[in-house]
Amino acid sequence: MGKLREDLRQYEGCGLASALEAMGERWSFMILRAAFNGLKHFEEFQSELGIARNILAGRLARLVEHGILERTALDSDRRKIVYALTAKGMDLLPAMVALRQWGDKWCQGASTPVLVDSRDERPIRPVALQSHDGRTLDLAELRWKHAEELLELGRSSENAA
Amino acid sequence: MGKLREDLRQYEGCGLASALEAMGERWSFMILRAAFNGLKHFEEFQSELGIARNILAGRLARLVEHGILERTALDSDRRKIVYALTAKGMDLLPAMVALRQWGDKWCQGASTPVLVDSRDERPIRPVALQSHDGRTLDLAELRWKHAEELLELGRSSENAA
DNA sequence: TCATGTAGGTTGCGAATCACTACTTATCCT
């Protein structure tokens, strides 16, 4: 299978491109969401999302390839394949929730199920950027810094790529 | 032009689907990232990302449609079009950073520019989910709650988020 | 003023991907 299209990755040393390489295709995030909601089996994903079977098969395979889901056949019934989130997959939760909160806020809101802290049943905070000591940061309070600058704190250079 | 493919949205009252409707296509996030980095013009996006011109035109138009970018012609030179982030677009920053941090962490890491707090030049925290009072929440501490449940609770204690 | 350059697109076309439906394979149940 020769890909003609180039990896997004090569244009940037940026993790965003790598993330999109793994999760950027249509349906990937919806599948992930379903997985977070406890769905485990092919037919469950298929009927929940209404996605075409071949596409679903492709996406699941890709997510497994990228280590986001793990594929196991059940011992009790070897027809049944379990797709389970790995640690890497679970670590996508903040990104997914951030995206979802944005959608709720700006696109006709009113999302039915809401994430709550199971301790007190209160909704979680909006995802935000925070300084090392926990202050919430605004866009104006941020800048890009290159790795070299972090290492050599003595000098200051002025650029953001 | 009739779209045969259905909106992701219809399958879920979920903001995630709406968000993907606006940002889920290839290149959209990379364009957004470039916009956050100060790029404003068609040719700048094109040469920075190496994206095909027609695709870029389509994406920019779509992002404008969705109110994520704003398109303005400069008075000083009316050939020049400025694409600027709107408030809605800027509000995608947490989601983008979360995605990027995930990519940095799990996919061959080492992302060159890093976001820092401009006040003390220290890198920002990893994006995480937090309870209403600021505790960082683990996946095990979360559950989904439906709107009706929240309303029922609200009957005794008068509040809605 | 008219040639020339520039910014921001559009068009045409082949390749790749998506989506819908039907078919297949392996396994379980009785």
Add this chain to the structure above:
DNA sequence: AGGATAAGTAGTGATTCGCAACCTACATGA
């Protein structure tokens, strides 16, 4: 064995992507 079920594959159009060439409005400057 016969039928049902889970998880895919295969075939077929429609849609989108990616590349290069082309187009148009505006700006510049000799």
